[in-house]
Amino acid sequence: MMLDTRILLTGIGSYLPKNKVSNEDLSKFIDTSDEWITKRTGIKYRHFVSENEFTSDMGTKAANNAILDAGINAEDIDIIIVATTTPDNTFPSTASKIQQNIKCNAISFDIQAVCAGFVYAISIGTSMLRDGYGEKCLVIGADSMSKILDWKDRSTSVLFGDGAGAIILEKHKVSNYLRDGIQWGILGSKIFTDGQYHDLLMTSGGVSANKKAGYIKMNGKEIFRHAVEKLSSSLVMCLEECKLKINNLDWVIPHQANQRILSAVANKVGLDENKIISTISNHGNTSAASIPLALDYSIKNGEINKGNILAFQAIGGGLSWGSMILKFGKPPAFEK
Ligand code: UT7
Numbered sequence: 001m002m003l004d005t006r007i008l009l010t011g012i013g014s015y016l017p018k019n020k021v022s023n024e025d026l027s028k029f030i031d032t033s034d035e036w037i038t039k040r041t042g043i044k045y046r047h048f049v050s051e052n053e054f055t056s057d058m059g060t061k062a063a064n065n066a067i068l069d070a071g072i073n074a075e076d077i078d079i080i081i082v083a084t085t086t087p088d089n090t091f092p093s094t095a096s097k098i099q100q101n102i103k104c105n106a107i108s109f110d111i112q113a114v115c116a117g118f119v120y121a122i123s124i125g126t127s128m129l130r131d132g133y134g135e136k137c138l139v140i141g142a143d144s145m146s147k148i149l150d151w152k153d154r155s156t157s158v159l160f161g162d163g164a165g166a167i168i169l170e171k172h173k174v175s176n177y178l179r180d181g182i183q184w185g186i187l188g189s190k191i192f193t194d195g196q197y198h199d200l201l202m203t204s205g206g207v208s209a210n211k212k213a214g215y216i217k218m219n220g221k222e223i224f225r226h227a228v229e230k231l232s233s234s235l236v237m238c239l240e241e242c243k244l245k246i247n248n249l250d251w252v253i254p255h256q257a258n259q260r261i262l263s264a265v266a267n268k269v270g271l272d273e274n275k276i277i278s279t280i281s282n283h284g285n286t287s288a289a290s291i292p293l294a295l296d297y298s299i300k301n302g303e304i305n306k307g308n309i310l311a312f313q314a315i316g317g318g319l320s321w322g323s324m325i326l327k328f329g330k331p332p333a334f335e336k
Contacts, residue, residue, distance in 0.1 A: 003173040006185035007126045008330055011072070011168035013065020014296035015058045016047045016283070023158070032154050042259025046161025046284030048146040054088045058164035059142035060101040062292070066138065066166035067102065077168075078134020080108040081125050083117025083288035085317075086144040090207050098140065107133065114201070115255050115316025116191070117141055117288035119324055122169070122312070123189040129171045137169040141288035148203060150215035159257070160216070161284035165292020174331050182309060184327045188242040190234050191322030197226065201317040227261045227315045232268040234323040235313055242325050246271055248309055249325070251298070255314035256280045256290040265313075277303065287316065304328065 022045050023034035037043050049058065059082055067074055082095040087110055095108035113120040118141035125137035142164035149157045174184055200222050205214020231254065239246060252275055254262055259280050266273045279294040286293055291312050298304045306329030315321035 004176045008185040011066045011070025014165040015061035017049045042280045044281040049162045056097040059140045062164035062166040070168035074102040074104045077106045079137040080106045081121040082110045082140045083121040113320040116314040116320040118291045119314045119322045140166040143287035163286040163289040187325045189324035190238045197319040228264040230321045238323040250308035252311045253277045
């Protein structure tokens with residue numbers, strides 16, 4: 001039997017902080033309403049970390065859950081990539097802290113592509129595994145967005161939440177006999193950056209600019225417009241690269257920013273809206289954590305199953321964006 005080397009998604013885990021905050025809770029100290037937030041975004045709740053709970057704490061919990069789910073040991077992990085905009089410290093990486101928490105010797109580093117970070121991190125991890133840096137890669141998306149919210153700005157402070165999600169990518173040799181003709185694992189990814197839009201979504205501070213972390217500033221209307229156009233076009237390009245059609249997708253798991261963006265993308269690419277996983281109402285926008293949080297939730301909820309063809313897509317500051325397609329899980333029998 002012929003064997004192909006594939007990068008498989010074999011485990012998933014997530015973590016949400018305990019403090020769940022409703023729109024009504026926010027409207028007690030911000031000039032806003034449940035009606036406005038729900039109608040304009042679809043968000044009802046978000047979770048916030050406590051003062052002494054850090055991005056690495058959430059990332060560690062999500063990572064341990066993913067390791068358990070994949071049925072591997074932490075010491076088997078060769079690479080840890082953490083996508084985050086809200087690291088514990090300016091340096092060293094949050095990944096190095098998580099490496100120590102879970103106890104392994106993996107090459108560990110953070111990447112910064114804001115809300116698109118998780119899609120970027122999987123693309124990097126896949127390339128590193130293919131290039132021979134190891135057999136197993138832990139990819140984490142973790143963000144404590146509540147720590148960079150400006151509570152005086154109602155147009156951004158109601159949108160974001162905190163959380164973490166993690167996946168295990170494994171390199172395996174698997175049979176290339178396929179009943180549906182579609183390979184297992186990562187099938188393709190398309191990631192992009194356009195720095196001319198740098199100022200549309202940014203923080204008001206930074207280490208070299210003013211030695212502060214700063215607060216989120218966003219031109220919401222422009223970001224909305226770019227999101228619909230760029231999420232749609234990158235998905236179409238990725239489908240073409242994978243020689244697949246929109247109907248081949250079982251589920252699309254987009255970055256969870258605004259329910260209206262998800263509907264507009266579905267409409268633009270001709271996707272059945274029922275195939276879009278949405279956890280916006282309960283999580284808000286958790287930046288790099290939003291895709292793995294939504295993925296974990298929908299697997300546990302029995303929606304996504306092994307062998308399903310999934311698309312991830314995200315956009316964030318930079319602007320940075322991208323889409324990727326994969327066949328989820330491990331084939332029924334595989335040989336290493
Ligand atoms: O994760 C990165 C990607 N981020 C995104 O994808 C976000 C993209 N953008 C959006 O989701 C939307 O643009 C927002 C949800 C941020 C805003 O929705 P919008 O429909 O574009 O509203 P707007 O900014 O045009 O504001 C409309 C009105 C304004 O009042 P006036 O000027 O019409 O009187 C705002 O002052 O809504 C007002 N407003 C609010 N009212 C109550 C803005 N924020 C709030 C609020 N509560 N929280």
